[in-house]
Amino acid sequence: MEALRVVELYSGIGGMHYALKGSGISAQVVAAVDINPTANLVYQHNFPDTPLWNKTIEGITLDVFDKLSFDMLVMSPPCQPFTRIGLQGDITDARTKSFLYILHLLPRLCRRPRFILLENVKGFETSSARERLVETLKDCGYLFQEFMLSPTSVGIPNSRLRYFLMAKLSTETGSSGFSAQVPDVVLQSGSSGQDTAGESSSQPEASSQERRVLYKLETLVDIQRKSTQNRDESLRQIQDFLEPQTEVDLQQYLIPPRTLLRYCLLLDIVQPSCRRSVCFTKGYGRYVEGTGSVLQCHLETEMQSVFAGLELCSEEEKLQRLLNLQLRYFTPREVANLMGFPQSFSFPGQISTPQRYRVLGNSLNVVLVSRLLQLLVS
Numbered sequence: 057m058e059a060l061r062v063v064e065l066y067s068g069i070g071g072m073h074y075a076l077k078g079s080g081i082s083a084q085v086v087a088a089v090d091i092n093p094t095a096n097l098v099y100q101h102n103f104p105d106t107p108l109w110n111k112t113i114e115g116i117t118l119d120v121f122d123k124l125s126f127d128m129l130v131m132s133p134p135c136q137p138f139t140r141i142g143l144q145g146d147i148t149d150a151r152t153k154s155f156l157y158i159l160h161l162l163p164r165l166c167r168r169p170r171f172i173l174l175e176n177v178k179g180f181e182t183s184s185a186r187e188r189l190v191e192t193l194k195d196c197g198y199l200f201q202e203f204m205l206s207p208t209s210v211g212i213p214n215s216r217l218r219y220f221l222m223a224k225l226s227t228e229t230g231s232s233g234f235s236a237q238v239p240d241v242v243l244q245s246g247s248s249g250q251d252t253a254g255e256s257s258s259q260p261e262a263s264s265q266e267r268r269v270l271y272k273l274e275t276l277v278d279i280q281r282k283s284t285q286n287r288d289e290s291l292r293q294i295q296d297f298l299e300p301q302t303e304v305d306l307q308q309y310l311i312p313p314r315t316l317l318r319y320c321l322l323l324d325i326v327q328p329s330c331r332r333s334v335c336f337t338k339g340y341g342r343y344v345e346g347t348g349s350v351l352q353c354h355l356e357t358e359m360q361s362v363f364a365g366l367e368l369c370s371e372e373e374k375l376q377r378l379l380n381l382q383l384r385y386f387t388p389r390e391v392a393n394l395m396g397f398p399q400s401f402s403f404p405g406q407i408s409t410p411q412r413y414r415v416l417g418n419s420l421n422v423v424l425v426s427r428l429l430q431l432l433v434s
């Protein structure tokens with residue numbers, strides 16, 4: 057089979073490109089487009105032979121897209137317009153302009169791509185941008201499916217609940233559509249799918265006893281949920297994703313005392329034997345709350361013994377107790393591992409650690425997207 061010609065929009069550090077490679081589909085990325093200079097350096101470093109266009113998507117004409125004559129379009133449009141923190145500007149947000157431009161182009165292309173894969177944040181599924189996308193796809197003769205999925209559904213102990221849409225030109229699918237090809241084991245469709253790191257909104261009601269904080273702001277329900285997740289053998293253990301301890305410069309990644317003292321109750325702490333971690337965002341390493349889990353390196357210290365009655369301790373004693381846990385950030389390599397990037401992926405030397413976290417936080421889970429691409433093209 058001839059290699060599919062793929063256009064990768066909002067290419068970032070190439071999560072979609074790695075997913076294509078991992079899927080085994082015969083494909084060639086004929087153009088990748090992004091305006092972020094750091095992400096582009098990383099992309100170019102890993103895919104030196106791929107044409108990377110450092111320009112805005114809305115600045116590329118229909119004629120130029122037509123000349124690419126592509127079979128597949130993959131894209132992760134900017135997500136800030138659809139997140140709660142991003143104020144949900146949706147289609148009125150300037151950052152959605154390029155996406156609306158793509159929707160404008162699609163019906164006008166001489167040859168529409170046979171396959172489309174789109175990734176975005178939770179929140180996109182209820183947006184007007186999604187409504188416009190769906191209308192455009194229907195008008196252009198595509199069949200499509202939408203999912204809310206997390207890497208936990210492919211055995212990776214990291215939550216990153218995201219919206220995915222896969223579309224095929226209807227001439228590709230025959231009369232049966234393509235929903236029949238989607239095995240339950242991989243996909244939980246619909247927005248209420250269980251996610252093992254608590255991103256799901258469908259939590260059962262807890263009694264006041266269960267809601268009582270035991271330690272570290274955690275209730276009985278939280279502790280039970282985490283321990284259920286950690287016993288779920290369909291998920292791999294965090295230790296499978298760690299760098300050899302001899303290769304980690306512990307000092308560089310240890311959580312600084314000031315952060316420990318101020319934010320210890322907000323840290324999501326995991327051990328190497330755990331089968332869960334929370335989503336790594338672009339603020340990892342800079343902000344504490346909700347930006348990603350941290351790793352306990354000294355396993356002989358019991359968490360409970362550190363946190364019980366901590367509020368009654370002097371600053372000095374509090375710090376001493378917290379330091380006993382030896383808490384550290386996951387290294388960028390480890391975050392990349394949890395996001396399914398292959399070992400061949402690397403950063404150019406000049407990219408700093410905060411920049412690495414930043415671009416990784418904007419990217420996607422490569423293994424999960426690989427599986428979706430296989431389903432889309434199969």
Ligand SMILES: C[S@@+](CC[C@H](N)C(=O)[O-])C[C@H]1O[C@@H](n2cnc3c(N)ncnc32)[C@H](O)[C@@H]1O
Binds near residue numbers: 091092131
């Ligand atoms: C969610 S990230 C995509 C990340 C990518 N999938 C990856 O694996 O790293 C969105 C990307 O879109 C880029 N971007 C935003 N607006 C753009 C525009 N108008 N034209 C081109 N790129 C744009 C940003 O620089 C950012 O890298």
